[in-house]
Amino acid sequence: MALAKKGLRKIVIDDQVFYWKIRKIVSHNEKHNEDYGIPVQHGSEGQLLLIYTGFCRSIDYGRESMTITPKLIKSKIMEAIDLGWKFEQPGKTIKLVNGELIS
Structure with a gap:
């Protein structure tokens, strides 16, 4: 699954291009005290990471x-x-939570 291109921010790490995004609109879950997983994806549109x-x-x-x-x-x-x-x-999307990768 690829991230929607609108509003992406680019970051380069060791000559690798990654994109990340924080939605401008506060989600229903966030309004109810749930953490927001910040999506990150490599420029090649590989595996999605939620931080x-x-x-x-x-x-x-x-x-x-x-x-x-x-x-x-x-x-x-x-x-x-x-x-x-x-x-x-x-x-499949993978999560980084408290120093652990969770699939």
């Missing part, structure tokens, strides 16, 4: 605001690669 950092835009559950930066995304992509994410190969 869970605790990011949520719910104002009703006392969450502190969190800024998602390219530096944070880069570190999480590198962590996923170190854990074995095969970003160029097709496959």
Whole structure:
């Protein structure tokens, strides 16, 4: 599955191009205190990675605001690669949660 192209942000790590995205519209789940999985995909449209950092835009559950930066995304992509994410190969979506890859 490929990410929708609109609103993608590009990041280059070791000459590899990745794209990531944060939706502008707050989802129903986020409004109800569920973490948002930040989607990341290699430029070749390989396996999709969802990065869970605790990011949520719910104002009703006392969450502190969190800024998602390219530096944070880069570190999480590198962590996923170190854990074995095969970003160029097709496959089911994989999640990075608390330092673990979960399929």
